[in-house]
Amino acid sequence: MKWASYHNHTTFSDGAEAPRDFLAFAEAAGVGHLGFADHYYKASPEATTAPDWALQLDAVEIYFDTIAELKATAPATLEIVTGLEFDWLDHSAAWLAPVAADPRLDYTIGSVHFVGSDSIDLTRTYWEKLSTDEINAVTRRYWKTVCEMVSSQCFDIAGHLDLVKKFDFYPTEDMSDVIAETLDAIADTHMTVELNTAGWRKDCRACYPTEAILRECLRRDIPVTLSSDAHQAHLVAADFDRGADLLARVGYTHIAQFRQRERFLVPLVR
Numbered sequence: 001m002k003w004a005s006y007h008n009h010t011t012f013s014d015g016a017e018a019p020r021d022f023l024a025f026a027e028a029a030g031v032g033h034l035g036f037a038d039h040y041y042k043a044s045p046e047a048t049t050a051p052d053w054a055l056q057l058d059a060v061e062i063y064f065d066t067i068a069e070l071k072a073t074a075p076a077t078l079e080i081v082t083g084l085e086f087d088w089l090d091h092s093a094a095w096l097a098p099v100a101a102d103p104r105l106d107y108t109i110g111s112v113h114f115v116g117s118d119s120i121d122l123t124r125t126y127w128e129k130l131s132t133d134e135i136n137a138v139t140r141r142y143w144k145t146v147c148e149m150v151s152s153q154c155f156d157i158a159g160h161l162d163l164v165k166k167f168d169f170y171p172t173e174d175m176s177d178v179i180a181e182t183l184d185a186i187a188d189t190h191m192t193v194e195l196n197t198a199g200w201r202k203d204c205r206a207c208y209p210t211e212a213i214l215r216e217c218l219r220r221d222i223p224v225t226l227s228s229d230a231h232q233a234h235l236v237a238a239d240f241d242r243g244a245d246l247l248a249r250v251g252y253t254h255i256a257q258f259r260q261r262e263r264f265l266v267p268l269v270r
């Protein structure tokens with residue numbers, strides 16, 4: 001099986017290299033399906049600019065054109081697919097849904113990086129300043145926000161499902177009710193979860209989501225992709241062997257792939 005790698009960031013958002021620079025690394029790493037998912041952030045329906053770490057709103061057409069050109073010129077052994085990683089903000093479905101429905105997208109990733117106006121994955125300092133009660137409240141609200149993102153039905157893949165643990169701060173309260181509610185919503189809306197290997201490279205030293213949550217996903221028949229959240233081309237399939245081993249141990253036999261918003265399952269064999 002050749003890998004599918006869908007969660008990659010380029011210079012169109014906060015990645016280090018251009019889309020074209022991923023090709024050689026993807027081929028060397030055994031990737032047969034390469035997708036780009038630069039950050040799409042739009043703060044409000046009226047917003048005309050995006051922060052510098054996101055795709056500029058006036059560059060969306062260039063983004064699609066650049067990837068379309070790669071699709072047309074990539075070697076036959078490497079299929080290029082087009083995605084975006086959408087930043088879910090409270091009540092943002094109204095203005096994100098039309099963008100997420102663009103027919104040029106092969107798949108969409110919905111991600112929560114903000115709880116209210118707080119960026120939860122930017123700095124460790126943010127977490128260090130929180131009391132135990134606040135960590136409980138932020139974590140609970142994070143999961144509620146993910147659940148709202150899922151329920152919007154705008155997106156195909158739930159990005160780094162438990163990103164809230166990135167800096168290794170954990171709630172003292174049991175969150176299993178709100179996690180179960182989120183996973184039930186993912187199953188009900190036929191979304192896919194990604195095993196995102198970037199967590200192994202962060203303070204938490206654990207992939208997103210944890211093995212326990214992956215087991216709960218499998219119990220609900222939620223399909224998975226493998227992704228590395230690469231911001232550098234050489235990380236396009238980072239820790240995929242480790243991720244595939246974990247998926248197999250959990251009991252997954254197939255992996256999800258996407259083309260033109262259609263999901264299909266491929267046997268997880270190497």
Ligand SMILES: [Zn+2]
Pocket residue numbers: 085111113159160
């Ligand atoms: Zn993300």
Ligand SMILES: [Zn+2]
Pocket residue numbers: 007009085229
């Ligand atoms: Zn990302």
